[in-house]
Amino acid sequence: MSASRRTSTIGIIGTNTTLVCQYTDSITSKGTWFTESIFAYTTPCLMVLLILTFLASRLTHLLLTPLRQTTMISHIIAGVLLGPTFLFKNEALTSILFPPGGKVIFETLGNLGLIFHLFIMGVQVDSGQLHKTGRKAVAIGLTGLLFSGALGFAVHLVIIHIHHLESSTVPITYALIVIVNTMTSFIVVTKLLTDLKILNSELGRLAASSSMVCDCVTWVASMILMTVGKALQLSQWRPLVTAFAALSHYIILFFAFRPLVIWIGRHTPEGEPLNQNHFVAILSIVLLASFLGETVGQSATLSAFILGVSLPDGPPLGTALANRLETMASGILLPTYYMVCGLRAQPKSLVGKRSIWYLAFVDVAGHIGKFLGTLLPSLYFRISFRDSLSLSLIMCCKGIMELIIYTYWVDKKFIDNGIFTLLLFNMLGITGIATMIVSHLYDPSRRYRVNIRKNILDSNPNADLRILVCIHNEENVPPIINLIRATNPTRRHPISIIVLQLSELTGHVSSTLAPHHQRSKPSSNLKQSERIVNAFEYFEQHSQGHVIVQHFTAEAPYETMHVDVCTLAVDKRTNIVFLPFHKQWTIDGTVGAIFPSIRNINRIIMEEAPCSVAVLVDRSQISSKRSILMGHTLYSIGVFFLGGPDDREALAYSKRMAEHSNVSLTVVFFNWMSGCLSHNETEMILDSELIDEFKACVVGFKERIIYRNENVENGMETTKIICGMDDSFDLVLVGRHHSPGSPVLSGLTEWSECPELGLIGDMLANSDFSFSVLVVQQQSPGAKSLHAPKHHHKPTDRNADSRIYPFLEDESDQVRIQLMS
The missing domain is CATH 3.40.50.620 (HUPs)
Incomplete structure (x- = not known):
């Protein structure tokens, strides 16, 4: 039988309805020697589609990485580029690579990945944080929601009043878009913050808390609107039946499926991976919940997400499920869903339709309202303009949750492909631009x-x-x-x-x-x-x-x-x-x-x-000496002093140790040739002053303090002396950096394995020494000098007990952070 006869075909039935005809035995091919085209069979066609998805999405993401774009945007753009509008304009090539039968299976696979991805995202949401949200986050979240809805509805009413639109469904479409524009999805915002590497910054936590408040309100409104809107299209009494069925479904999820999954999770021993049988059982429950959601007219993906939200996040169950499912669901199956969304886009449908551009005004107005509704309260709470601007842009970003709603509307005939394309392109443009601006505008290290x-x-x-x-x-x-x-x-x-x-x-x-x-x-x-x-x-x-x-x-x-x-x-x-x-x-x-x-x-x-x-x-477990500082054995500490700010910091720290009655301190000065600690005159003066001060402060404990002067000419001699002290100490203190260009370190650079520890620290940490090592680094104190010989301290009340309030002394110039929004 020829391949042309075995290829899936399509036909139009009724209005905007497509029927796909597929041979039941066209699953696997017999090879190119026995068939005219292996693309007439489902399995090889699906393989090619997956390969195209991975290659196109990864290449697009690689090209967009300098623009700080998220993986979602890259995958959708790849789908748009692979669609019939751009790369595959040839209908014959499109019919070969994207046959109707293969495309249906491809979309089904993408939706399956979406179900599991949303379930994992739901499991990772800590719904208990909502009641801990601070006043600032609540105000910003609600104000952004209200401003977005108000401005969107205002533009919507103005357009309907001025223009006489032909389609009676357009006002409903306007309302749907306005409702979704009020949404700022919590999982979308946290994913964006993770990609921008600001999730645990002060701004990131505020954005996450604000989006959670906004998300809870808009999700309820969206579910009600979609349920009632669909029911109104059917009959007069169906809204009540559909709403009751949806409510019953979510009650079953919470009071039947949730306890069952938690019970299965409790049988996993602490710290052990999730049992294979338990893992399969949980996946079956997720699929069953999604199936029941489809049965009562609810989204399968939404059902999986709500089931996940109802479960406890974090270890052991949340972590185990994320580790087992995330790679398959999010890394392999989810990109196919993004690709399908991109392939659905039809840019040509935007040409010549005035009503679609009216919807564009409503959509943009909603984003402007969200931006102003976030910016104004942020400035009111005295957040800097730069951070307020970044927060406003983050709250305007859309992602996978909005994309799910858009595709749901298309599938349920709330909107057509032209409106879907408009919403998709608006989401890509606004989110992409906002991401680039925030990545350059906000720096958490400030x-x-x-x-x-x-x-x-x-x-x-x-x-x-x-x-x-x-x-x-x-x-x-x-x-x-x-x-x-x-x-x-x-x-x-x-x-x-x-x-x-x-x-x-x-x-x-x-x-x-x-x-x-x-x-x-x-x-x-x-x-x-x-x-x-x-x-x-x-x-x-x-x-x-x-x-x-x-x-x-x-x-x-x-x-x-x-x-x-x-x-x-x-x-x-x-x-x-x-x-x-x-x-x-x-x-x-x-x-x-x-x-x-x-x-x-x-x-x-x-x-x-x-x-x-x-x-x-730490090498205390292999040291031959097991001093614990509480017995009679002296805890032997050595300080290797080669000169420089970090060595001076280490010596200053050792001064506190020298006063301990069970500590024996040895300070080893490595001098260059004629006895100079450093070839740099300034550093030599600072080193000498600190050494003199150190000796004066510990004069009362000189019986437990030893000074050694070692004259060396190069790094080889320095290393030889250090190696000879292997059994002399329990702990050695050394600075990370030393006097730049010091001859006592010459020849050591090529031995560096851990440069973050410095030359000597790296040698001590990676060699066969038995003592522990403390590598000290003094950060540049800015306006202050590297060393202050004289301290000008405030008078101290000797009768006051400084042990009671150790964190409250002299903090007038310190701006304290709010750790929890």
């Missing part, structure tokens, strides 16, 4: 850029030392606590610790930075999180009141996690940030685990932090 950066060297010796501690897992806790214990907190020199538990944003769509006790859900694992808190609280309780601890939790993508660290450091005016190294050692001295994501976070923090930064390379 929030923590300060003129004067905090450090230890220039801090008030009579004030509390403020340390921000970053914790990724339980293994980070013991070495950090031992390090703080070695810092010797006393009544005269108390320490304020801000513990920030960092966890990757998985199973959620909104980031969090909040005090630990205010979090709505655990950041990753509740038991691990509580054990970390308990460890620091135990340390605080046994510190005789010399240590005050505050706990914070941050959930964010690894790419932007540094924003939370730097923001909290500015807010709490910390002197130094402690970061764990990205490698962990086993007891036999081998590297047990490597975390590249933690390394990237450390790199960015060291570049952008508003205060000093220290990276702790």
Whole structure:
């Protein structure tokens, strides 16, 4: 049988109705040797369509990446370009690559991916955050909604009054467009913020909270309008029946399907992957919910989304489902849906139809209303004009939720392909332009850029030392606590610790930075999180009141996690940030685990932090000495001083350690040739002043302090001396950078494996040493000098107890952030 006879055919039945005829045995071909065209068969045709989808969408996204466009926009544009209007203008080629039978299956596959994608998006939404939304977010969300609706309806009424439109359905279409323009989808905004890498910024959290308020109101209005609008087209009594069926459907989702999915999720052991049988059972429930939605006249995708929203987000269920489903649903199947939407566009249908351009005015008016309705209240709340403008543009962006509504309207005959094309192009243009502007307009790092950066060297010796501690897992806790214990907190020199538990944003769509006790859900694992808190609280309780601890939790993508660290450091005016190294050692001295994501976070923090930064390379579990600072054995600490601001910061920090009764401190000065610490005269003066000051301050503890002067000519001699001290210390302090061009480092650059630790720090961290290493970096203090020999401090009330309010001293110039919108 010839291929022409086996090709699917189409015919027109009635008004705007197309019938596709397909042979039942045209699934797989027998090969090119036995058929005239393999495109007459469904399976090879579907394969070619998928290949075209992946290639075209990825290539388009690659070309649009410099313009900071989202993947959704790139995929839709690829579909438009592959459509019959542009690349495939030849009808014969279009009929081969996009036959009616293959296109139906392709669209079905895309809708299946959309169902699972919306379900995952729903699972990741924390609906409990709605009642925690702040006054600012509620006002901005509602004002934007009202302005958009008011201006859209005003333009709609003016056009209807002035022009006598022929079609009686146009006024209903106007109303539908006005309602959708009031919408700002929460999952669309959070996806956009993630793509722009500002999800956990101050503006990003405000935008997410505002969109959640707007989303809840407009979704209810949209569902009611679509249900009633469809029912009114059928008969007089059908609206009540359809509305009752829809309500019953969602009640079944919440009171039957939701408990069933949660019950299945509870059978998954904590920290274990989702069982295969449980995973298949949940997918079956999702498909059943979508099927029931189609049965009662509701959208299958909307049913899956609402089922997902009703489920608890985050671990264990939300994270497990996202890990199992996201790659297949969002990475493979969803682009086919975007491609189908792009292929539906018919730009030629926009020519010569005045009514469509009237709708364009209504659509643009709704966006203008949304923009003004967000901009004005933002300025009222004293948000800067730059940030208010960025927020207004973000709230005007549309995405997958609006696209679903547009395609639903086309399928249900609310609108035709011409109006769909207009709405699609408006969405692409407005969202694409807004994305580009926001990416260049808003920089979250401006929030923590300060003129004067905090450090230890220039801090008030009579004030509390403020340390921000970053914790990724339980293994980070013991070495950090031992390090703080070695810092010797006393009544005269108390320490304020801000513990920030960092966890990757998985199973959620909104980031969090909040005090630990205010979090709505655990950041990753509740038991691990509580054990970390308990460890620091135990340390605080046994510190005789010399240590005050505050706990914070941050959930964010690894790419932007540094924003939370730097923001909290500015807010709490910390002197130094402690970061764990990205490698962990086993007891036999081998590297047990490597975390590249933690390394990237450390790199960015060291570049952008508003205060000093220290990276702790912990080898305490393999050290031959097991000093714990609480017994009779001295905890041996070494300071390698080669000169420069970072070494001076390390020496200033060691001065606090020198006062500890169980600490033995050795300061090793590496001098060049004739005894000079540095070949730079200015740096040499600053180094000498600090050394003299250090010796004067620790004169009372000189029996536990050793000074060594090592004269070297090059980096080889420096390395040889350091290697000879392997068994001499439990902990070594060293600066990240040293005096530029110093001869004592010559020849070491080619050995660098971790440049973020500096030359000496890299050598100590990646060699076979048994001691722990603390690599210290002093951020440039801006207007202040690198070293202040004399401190001009305010008078201190000796009768006041500085332990009670360690975070309230001298904060008149500090603008505090609102951690939760």
